[in-house]
Structures are given as structure tokens and as C-alpha cells.
Amino acid sequence: MLIKVEHLQVAYGTETIITDFSCEISEGEILTLIGPNGSGKSTLLKAVAGILPYQKGNVYLDGKDLHSWKKKEISRKIALLPQIHQAPEDFTVRELVSYGRMPHQDLLHRDSEEDREIVDWALKRTHTAAFAERYLYELSGGELQRVWLACSLAQKPRILFLDEPTTYLDICHQLEMITLIKELQKQEGLGIVIVLHDIAQAMDISDRVIVLANGKQYAAGKPETVINPAMLAEVYKVQAKLLKIAGRRRPLIDYTVYTEEK
Numbered sequence: 621m622l623i624k625v626e627h628l629q630v631a632y633g634t635e636t637i638i639t640d641f642s643c644e645i646s647e648g649e650i651l652t653l654i655g656p657n658g659s660g661k662s663t664l665l666k667a668v669a670g671i672l673p674y675q676k677g678n679v680y681l682d683g684k685d686l687h688s689w690k691k692k693e694i695s696r697k698i699a700l701l702p703q704i705h706q707a708p709e710d711f712t713v714r715e716l717v718s719y720g721r722m723p724h725q726d727l728l729h730r731d732s733e734e735d736r737e738i739v740d741w742a743l744k745r746t747h748t749a750a751f752a753e754r755y756l757y758e759l760s761g762g763e764l765q766r767v768w769l770a771c772s773l774a775q776k777p778r779i780l781f782l783d784e785p786t787t788y789l790d791i792c793h794q795l796e797m798i799t800l801i802k803e804l805q806k807q808e809g810l811g812i813v814i815v816l817h818d819i820a821q822a823m824d825i826s827d828r829v830i831v832l833a834n835g836k837q838y839a840a841g842k843p844e845t846v847i848n849p850a851m852l853a854e855v856y857k858v859q860a861k862l863l864k865i866a867g868r869r870r871p872l873i874d875y876t877v878y879t880e881e882k
């Protein structure tokens with residue numbers, strides 16, 4: 621286990637968003653966070669990645685309290701791909717991805733041969749090498765999403781936090797992203813914590829699922845155990861049927877929104 625979270629509490633001002641949250645995160649597994657809008661998923665990722673302060677509880681990275689790590693050291697182990705990204709549009713793709721190497725560099729060691737090799741590897745891994753010399757403003761939303769993933773990979777982290785990485789992608793590129801995430805887990809041994817709104821995708825991709833509701837852990841476990849009609853009714857207020865399909869490892873989900881009885 622690489623990350624251990626104990627009784628975490630995170631607040632914005634006087635409003636507590638995460639209350640008493642505990643979990644463990646290991647390399648080589650895909651852990652998916654699901655939960656309604658505003659349930660605290662992004663807040664949780666930011667706090668565990670050391671970007672947002674937390675008010676109570678403990679986070680241990682490699683057995684050491686997160687507060688005792690320098691930000692740069694955390695960034696060599698955890699890369700967070702947020703929902704919203706900002707970068708000057710006059711950056712080229714390669715320039716942006718090269719920024720992923722910063723946690724491994726200092727003033728005397730900038731842009732080494734190894735850095736360039738890792739940037740090339742990240743571009744290749746995310747199928748973005750073909751437009752490495754283009755400016756960011758020349759990319760589609762889906763291409764840009766993959767470039768940001770390349771930037772996170774260039775950090776060479778052991779754990780990747782991905783906040784809704786499929787949201788702006790068409791169905792083909794969503795599937796491509798999901799396949800890439802599975803490859804990164806299997807071939808690179810990365811631990812991946814991913815926030816998803818698509819429950820079927822969560823069912824398909826995850827080794828483990830945590831359901832967050834109102835800043836608390838509602839349920840955690842294998843996707844086929846955690847994702848069930850009772851959870852979907854209570855947490856998401858939808859009626860759902862899980863449909864078993866021959867040849868598919870996990871069921872499909874058919875939803876209906878509850879309607880007021882006349």
C-alpha cells in the first residue's frame with residue numbers, strides 16, 4: 621500500500637466537505653470514486669495529492685505523514701490530472717508535456733537526455749506524438765485531454781489521480797482513454813484513482829469502487845458488489861436494473877428516473 625488515508629476531514633472555510641474518510645491506495649490497482657455532483661470527489665483527490673490542506677485526520681505516503689514531504693517529492697509519486705486545466709495557448713504540446721518533468725529537475729539539471737526520452741515515451745504512450753510540435757490552440761478538446769495525460773505521465777508517478785478524464789471525449793475516444801488507463805495499470809504497474817460519472821465505465825474498469833455521498837464513504841468494495849440498484853436509488857435517486865449479457869464480464873445498467881406518483 622502506497623497511500624493510507626485515516627479519518628480525513630476537509631473544509632472550505634466553515635463548510636466541511638469531506639467528513640471522516642478513510643481508505644488505502646496501492647500501486648497496480650484501479651480504484652474508482654463515484655458519487656453525485658458536489659459529493660466531494662475532486663476535493664478528496666486534491667487533499668490526498670497534497671494540493672489542498674486538510675483539517676483533521678492523516679494521510680501517509682509510503683508510510684510517512686504527507687506533511688513531512690516536500691511538494692516536489694509528492695509530485696514524483698502522485699500526479700493529479702484535474703477536471704479543468706490551464707496553460708498558455710502558445711505552448712506547443714511538447715513544451716507542455718516537458719513541464720511534467722519539473723518535479724525531477726533542479727536549476728542545474730534541466731531537460732536532460734533522460735527527460736527528453738521520458739517526454740517522447742509519454743507522447744507515444746498517449747498517441748499524441750504526431751502533433752507534438754503543434755500549439756495547444758490547434759488541438760481538439762479530446763486531443764488536449766490526451767496531452768494533459770501525457771504531461772501527468774511525464775512526471776513518472778507511481779499513482780495517477782484522474783478527475784473525470786473521459787468527460788469531454790466522444791464515445792470512441794472515451795473507449796480509447798479507458799483502454800489506455802488499463803494498459804498503464806497492467807504494463808506500467810501504476811496505481812490509478814479515477815473519478816467517473818459513467819457508472820457502467822466504473823463497473824467495467826475498476827478493481828475497487830468507493831461511493832462518496834455528502835462527503836462520506838457510502839460504500840466500498842468490488843464493483844459488482846458496490847454498484848447495485850439499492851445504492852443507485854439511495855445515492856443517485858434513480859431506478860436501475862442490472863442486465864447480464866452473455867459474453868460480457870459485468871452487467872449493463874438500465875436507468876429510469878423516479879417520477880412523482882399521481
Ligand SMILES: Nc1ncnc2c1ncn2[C@@H]1O[C@H](COP(=O)(O)OP(=O)(O)OP(=O)(O)O)[C@@H](O)[C@H]1O
Nearest residue numbers: 632633637655656657658659660661662663664703
Ligand atoms: N474552492 C472552493 N471553495 C468553496 N467551496 C468549494 C470549493 N471547491 C468546491 N467547493 C464545494 O465543495 C463541494 C464538493 O465539491 P467537489 O468539486 O469536490 O465535488 P465533486 O464530487 O467533485 O463534484 P462534481 O461531480 O460536480 O465534479 C461542492 O459543494 C462545491 O461547491
